[in-house]
Amino acid sequence: MRKLLFESLIRLPLTEPPPAPEQRELDALAAALGERARRRLGRSLAIREVDAGSCNGCELEIHALNNAFYDLERYGLRFVASPRHADVLLVTGPVTKNMREALERTWQATPDPKWLVAAGDCAVDGGCFAGSYAVEGGVAAVLPVDLTIPGCPPRPVEILRGLLALVAPLPAREATRGATS
Amino acid sequence: MPALIDLLLEGRRVAAHGGWPRVRVEPAIWRFAAEQLGTGHWTLLGLWGEAGERLAVHLALLDETQPGAAVVSLDCPDGRFPSVGQYHAPALRLERALHELTGLEPEGLPDRRPWLDHGRWDRRFPLGAPGPAREEAPYAFLQAEGEQLHQIAVGPVHAGIIEPGQFRFTAAGETVVRLEERLGYVHRGVESLMAGTDLARAAQLAGRVSGDSTVACALAFAQAAEAALGLEVPPRARRLRVLMAELERLANHLGDIGAVCNDAAFALLHSHCGVLRERVLRAADGAFGHRLLRDRIVPGGVAADLGADGRAALAALVAEVRRRFPRLVTLFDETPSLRDRTVGTGIVAPALARRFGAGGFVGRASGRGFDARRLPGQTLYEGLAFEVPVLETGDVDARVWIRIREVEQSLALIEQILAALPDGPLAARIEPAGEAREGVSLVEGFRGDLLAWLRLDAEGRVVRCHLRDPSWFQWPLLEAAIEGNIVADFPLCNKSFNCSYAGHDL
């Protein structure tokens, strides 16, 4: 009984219906990112997520990247527990004044070379919290942002697409980083 | 024991207040109400202040013996009022926040430490007469003294994809002697942003208070506005609202059940629950055009209709979850290594849950069966059958089982709605009342009851709106639950509570 149960549980992802367009897009992303990431980052990109005042909606969709539908790790992307292990900080929220220092210190703790992605409308420009006494109004008001992913919250597939874009224009990126760090 | 009704007779009824009654009382009655809370009569639903044109504090109370709720208000022209926290501990953090936002002075408040204001804002008292910013000073965590105690400081940035907050553990070896939380890191100033805006913008903000409860927050706000304006929501819109609320509950509970198992190092259930959760979000997206159903509930009704395709997607979803979920439940039930972690861990005593008026799975796992969907006057669920599961053990295990049973109830509710969805308009027209109006509402979100109160001016603009997340009364219980447990079980306990930082910090 137990064995049967395990078997059927383990088989579940395999019994998925044929891939929808979204699924094919994901596969395409997997292929493209796999190649570029291999070139630049030894096939892996370690991401540290920082909530800098999010409503937690963005976190839900970032979490979803780990589920069996998106399975982030097959692209060589993975979330790490410490900024010291990270290549990328993925930041959400309008950067509340109360979180500013913690965000800055997390960024300082991330070793070079490093990239910063602002995910969600709030992180892009403060979103609907812009203008409040309690927020800085987006990540760029505090730290140099390499890439923004709009949406409230962005869909998991959009976040994935964004992370792909991050590793795409390499020569240009190197130049800007040199100037800012 | 005095009934809430009797208290109301002691005050002057405010005419233009919809939802439940609101009465203005004298300081002696205010103090009496606070003392009654302290002795265990009534339940605290909310405590907030306003320091705009008028200076007043408001206390929302629930009578669970003769079910009913009311708002009791005290005008405080000199900016001072008798502290409720001095009699009733669940009011402490609310009062600290109230003071920092409005500048009103709770006299006798035993805990004067800052709560939301970390000394980083550019002003003081943002909802009152703004003063110069507060000096930043180190936070004075409570002391725990004893031989061989050590402290562990965690946060505000945690190791996972989690919201920020600080936890200070004092431990004796492996055992937690005291946990103290420090929150406020994600304070965005939502209530200030709402002041002076129109209903549409305020509703948008309400839906972004706590992303995982966007439906419940938007619903609470919309119902408060409708109560204020005396609006009747059309039948189809009412049913669609319930549908969205139950989809939200379903998605969150599925996610939580998996996440608790994951924190007990049982990743298999996490994966499978994650798949089911994703299916719920995709079905919601297909049916209403947004995975989290954001901005789909608006004052007056709903902003999205359910078409034939959406209906089919939801019916397929229910069938799929009904097919898969029972096996996962059996697996949870029959895995001793997993249950060994959840049973007896992080116990909340029923008396404590009652005293704090803890809602949702935290309250129901500890014997408190209150459910805002059943509050008299709450008509949204009229004609729909559902049960409210209650357990007594109060441990991590019970909080998982409550969620499991609620998943089943939500599925049943969704089926009932799909089977008989009335036709008709999606929203009532909103007209300004031509006079100032107030309204209050209580909504059962996935983690418990959520309070919304607002005052509108004659043009229908928001003068003051207060939203109280269920987490306000659950965070303090987490501190109690972890006591005597090992540090390594904290993630498990924390996940079984899954309190909202954003909802609390506003």
Ligand code: SF4
């Ligand atoms: S972008 Fe939207 S979902 Fe993300 S934190 Fe802001 S309000 Fe929440």
